Amino acid sequence: MSERAKNTAAPRKGIVLTGAAVIVLVLAAIAWFVWPRPSGSIVLKTGSPQHLVTIAIDSPRIGSTAIDITVTDRTGATKDHAAVRIQANQPLMGQAGQSIAAMATGPGHFHAASVPLMMTGPWELRLSIDEHDSVDELVVPIWVGG
The missing domain is CATH 1.20.5 (Single alpha-helices involved in coiled-coils or other helix-helix interfaces)
Incomplete structure (x- = not known):
């Protein structure tokens, strides 16, 4: 060379x-x-003029997931006599799930055992908080992974 x-x-x-x-x-x-990573829970906080709400989603992945909801008034006092319903909607596909009653697990604490999230992408969790004298509606955006 x-x-x-x-x-x-x-x-x-x-x-x-x-x-x-x-x-x-x-x-x-x-x-x-x-x-792929193991899915972990996520915690979201939101509010309205009447309520502060914390939402813990067990697994924001395709399938059914458990959701825990904590509801207080604006001063932080728990809402003992409220009824909470949750509905998962997929706005891009026009897909709306059934409204599910969250069971009271303690003062201001509610649990929905199986909320269906059936595809990836943006979803909305629609919460209805009924205190018998007023109903508060909240929409919380989430992203569902595969």
């Missing part, structure tokens, strides 16, 4: 190795972002 061929082969080898390293790093980054 001539001296000139040796001098040009070394830089090409370095470029190839650098390019391969970049490709490996890009593939590793893509794998990191798309690799």
Whole structure:
């Protein structure tokens, strides 16, 4: 091999190795972002002029999930005699689930054992808080993953 061929082969080898390293790093980054992760619960907080609401969603993934709801008035006092209903709607597809009564589990605490989220994408949780003298309606956006 001539001296000139040796001098040009070394830089090409370095470029190839650098390019391969970049490709490996890009593939590793893509794998990191798309690799399935165990779904964890999420907690959302919202409110209205009458209520402060905390929503804990067991698993924001396709399928049925449990949802816990805490309702207080604006001062933080629990709502002992309220009735809470929840409905999951998928607005892009015009899909609306059944309204589900959340069972009271303690003062101001409610539990819906099985709320269906049947496809990925944006959803709305529609909450209805009925205190017998007034009804408060709230809409909470969520994202459902695969």
